[in-house]
Amino acid sequence: MSILNDLKARFIGDQATLALDDIQALILRSRPEPYVGVHAMLHIDEAAGGRALLGRMAEHVPSAAGWTDDRDAWMGLAISFEGLKALGVPQASLESFPLPFQQGMAQRAEQLRDTGANAPEHWDDAFAPGACHIALTIYARDDAALALALDQAMKALDESSGVTLVGRHAFGADEEAKNPFGFRDSISQPLVAGSGVAPLPGQERAIAAGEFILGENSETGKPVAMPEPPELGRNGSYVVLRKYESQAGAFNDFIRGQAHASGGDGGADEELLAAKLVGRWRSGAPLPLAPDHDDPALGADPQRNNGFDYSRDPRGMVCPHASHMRRLNPRDSQLSILTDVNIHRIIRRSSTYGPKWRRELTARDDRGERGIYFIFISARAYDTIEFLQQEWINRGNFIDLGTERDPLVGLHDTPGTFTIPQQPVRRRIDGVGTFNRLRGGEYLFMPSLGALRWIAGGGWQ
Numbered sequence: 435m436s437i438l439n440d441l442k443a444r445f446i447g448d449q450a451t452l453a454l455d456d457i458q459a460l461i462l463r464s465r466p467e468p469y470v471g472v473h474a475m476l477h478i479d480e481a482a483g484g485r486a487l488l489g490r491m492a493e494h495v496p497s498a499a500g501w502t503d504d505r506d507a508w509m510g511l512a513i514s515f516e517g518l519k520a521l522g523v524p525q526a527s528l529e530s531f532p533l534p535f536q537q538g539m540a541q542r543a544e545q546l547r548d549t550g551a552n553a554p555e556h557w558d559d560a561f562a563p564g565a566c567h568i569a570l571t572i573y574a575r576d577d578a579a580l581a582l583a584l585d586q587a588m589k590a591l592d593e594s595s596g597v598t599l600v601g602r603h604a605f606g607a608d609e610e611a612k613n614p615f616g617f618r619d620s621i622s623q624p625l626v627a628g629s630g631v632a633p634l635p636g637q638e639r640a641i642a643a644g645e646f647i648l649g650e651n652s653e654t655g656k657p658v659a660m661p662e663p664p665e666l667g668r669n670g671s672y673v674v675l676r677k678y679e680s681q682a683g684a685f686n687d688f689i690r691g692q693a694h695a696s697g698g699d700g701g702a703d704e705e706l707l708a709a710k711l712v713g714r715w716r717s718g719a720p721l722p723l724a725p726d727h728d729d730p731a732l733g734a735d736p737q738r739n740n741g742f743d744y745s746r747d748p749r750g751m752v753c754p755h756a757s758h759m760r761r762l763n764p765r766d767s768q769l770s771i772l773t774d775v776n777i778h779r780i781i782r783r784s785s786t787y788g789p790k791w792r793r794e795l796t797a798r799d800d801r802g803e804r805g806i807y808f809i810f811i812s813a814r815a816y817d818t819i820e821f822l823q824q825e826w827i828n829r830g831n832f833i834d835l836g837t838e839r840d841p842l843v844g845l846h847d848t849p850g851t852f853t854i855p856q857q858p859v860r861r862r863i864d865g866v867g868t869f870n871r872l873r874g875g876e877y878l879f880m881p882s883l884g885a886l887r888w889i890a891g892g893g894w895q
Contacts, residue, residue: 484520489887
């Protein structure tokens with residue numbers, strides 16, 4: 435059963451309390467498995483033409499009222515700060531947005547630790563400062579459905595003036611939903627209070643809707659500050675989009691080399707080490723539930739593959755504290771730096787692009803054709819990504835590991851280390867490289883459907 439089908443089975447419509455008919459479906463709707471799609475980046479050259487295009491595109495953006503319905507394809511739309519300016523949104527409204535959003539991702543490079551190989555001067559042209567005004571994402575079940583949805587979007591663009599397509603990138607994955615490193619991706623998603631989905635036995639509690647939907651109460655008991663007027667801000671959210679080029683061959687070489695250096699006898703040792711780095715086996719089975727070997731049936735079962743905590747593994751002997759999964763969602767782990775993990779939860783809509791991972795890949799095969807669009811949605815998106823980049827990804831103090839960085843998405847200017855707790859002494863692995871290189875990104879605002887119409891119609895006039 436796919437994640438989307440699992441959510442559909444657990445949806446109880448009369449228990450939904452959110453304004454689902456005003457929220458973009460992409461906020462709540464998980465991607466299908468398998469999936470294909472396109473990311474498109476648009477630049478607005480003339481305000482009236484941009485608003486006209488927005489009005490046409492809004493007709494094709496479904497609401498969350500039917501977010502568990504069967505759909506062949508669906509679209510999500512988000513706008514950058516420079517895009518809102520180009521659309522003619524009044525200055526008073528622009529100034530009501532968070533400062534990081536106003537500045538844009540490139541200008542926040544220092545806060546994001548986007549330096550060296552990840553610095554903005556190395557980004558794709560579509561993500562040059564001020565280039566991406568509107569980001570469109572289309573998800574589809576198959577190529578035929580994608581072609582129809584893409585034709586609709588391109589027709590709307592062709593009928594418009596004053597808007598330029600500055601970037602377009604296809605993505606997709608088969609029914610295994612693997613990322614560029616061969617691991618099932620986007621398994622752990624927060625349950626949003628008021629969305630109408632019943633929790634699974636043992637699942638983490640639902641997170642307050644205001645952590646994801648502007649205007650709703652957050653984990654603090656109050657709404658997060660939202661843009662003004664309410665017609666613009668309410669029922670919207672914020673989006674972080676980051677495009678990574680994955681060094682899958684270099685990752686394979688690293689795993690092979692380290693397994694051999696430790697006296698391993700081949701595949702099984704390589705797979706265990708890879709699972710320790712990630713926190714899950716390639717199938718998606720989590721180490722806390724499958725500590726010794728992969729369990730593909732568990733990994734493919736959304737009813738079970740996320741039903742765990744770390745109460746029986748406080749020292750990280752099974753799933754290392756330094757693993758990618760445990761870093762980005764510590765759950766009930768004891769952290770050295772006190773943090774409310776529930777205000778750092780994110781809805782992920784990441785997408786893989788390029789050829790599927792293969793075990794025989796080496797660094798010589800890394801030519802920039804594989805990667806992932808890391809996309810997440812949160813009412814605190816900018817504070818969250820900058821916190822994650824500074825504390826949980828590119829440092830280790832919060833888990834008593836000093837300068838140790840995330841083994842998958844950390845920036846390693848020099849070869850880094852990865853610590854695996856063991857008895858009698860822990861094992862420290864050297865030579866961790868930068869396996870995901872940033873190639874661009876932007877801070878975006880995902881308006882409600884009402885706000886899309888408000889902007890398209892120049893509701894401030």
